[in-house]
Amino acid sequence: MKDNKYGSMKSHSEPGPGDGGRTGSWRVVRPVIDNSKCIPAKSNKMSCFTCWLFCPDGVITKTIPPTIDYEYCKGCEICAEECPVDAITMVEEADFTEEEK
Ligand code: SF4
Ligand code: SF4
Numbered sequence: 001m002k003d004n005k006y007g008s009m010k011s012h013s014e015p016g017p018g019d020g021g022r023t024g025s026w027r028v029v030r031p032v033i034d035n036s037k038c039i040p041a042k043s044n045k046m047s048c049f050t051c052w053l054f055c056p057d058g059v060i061t062k063t064i065p066p067t068i069d070y071e072y073c074k075g076c077e078i079c080a081e082e083c084p085v086d087a088i089t090m091v092e093e094a095d096f097t098e099e100e101k
Contacts, residue, residue, distance in 0.1 A: 016058050017072045021058060027075030029090040031068055037087035041065035051079035051088060 010048040035041035039048035044064055052060045059069040060079060068079075 017069055018020050022059065022075070023069060024069075024071045026071075027073060028093055029075045029077065030070065030093055030096065031073065031075070031077070031079050031088045032091050033066060033068065034087045034089065035065045035093075036081075038065055038084050039043035039085060039087075049086065050082050050084060054082045 021096075033051075040046060041064060046064065049060075049062050049066065052062045054068060055073075056076065056078060057072055057074060059072045061067045061069075063097075075090070077090055077091075080086075080090050
């Protein structure tokens with residue numbers, strides 16, 4: 001519970017990695033960021049981060065470049081849908097080798 005500017009209490013929660021368990025095991029497609037297209041990776045500026053904002057599991061970092069925690073990414077594709085420059089591609093999990101998984 002947090003105080004707000006009206007002097008009353010409100011409940012407050014934010015999604016975080018692992019809130020839904022190890023959701024990475026649900027994934028059949030994996031989001032892969034192309035840093036040659038990603039705005040902060042290309043410009044070296046703290047800009048965009050639309051994927052970070054929209055990820056329902058909070059598993060994308062707000063860093064240069066952004067990274068994805070595959071332990072918890074469930075492959076929902078929202079980040080790929082929302083990226084303004086199509087820098088995120090969804091790749092079939094079956095296309096990765098055991099070492100890459
Ligand atoms: S939404 Fe796309 S361009 Fe923006 S930070 Fe994420 S991957 Fe990069
Ligand atoms: S696919 Fe993208 S939006 Fe969905 S959980 Fe994974 S990183 Fe987050």
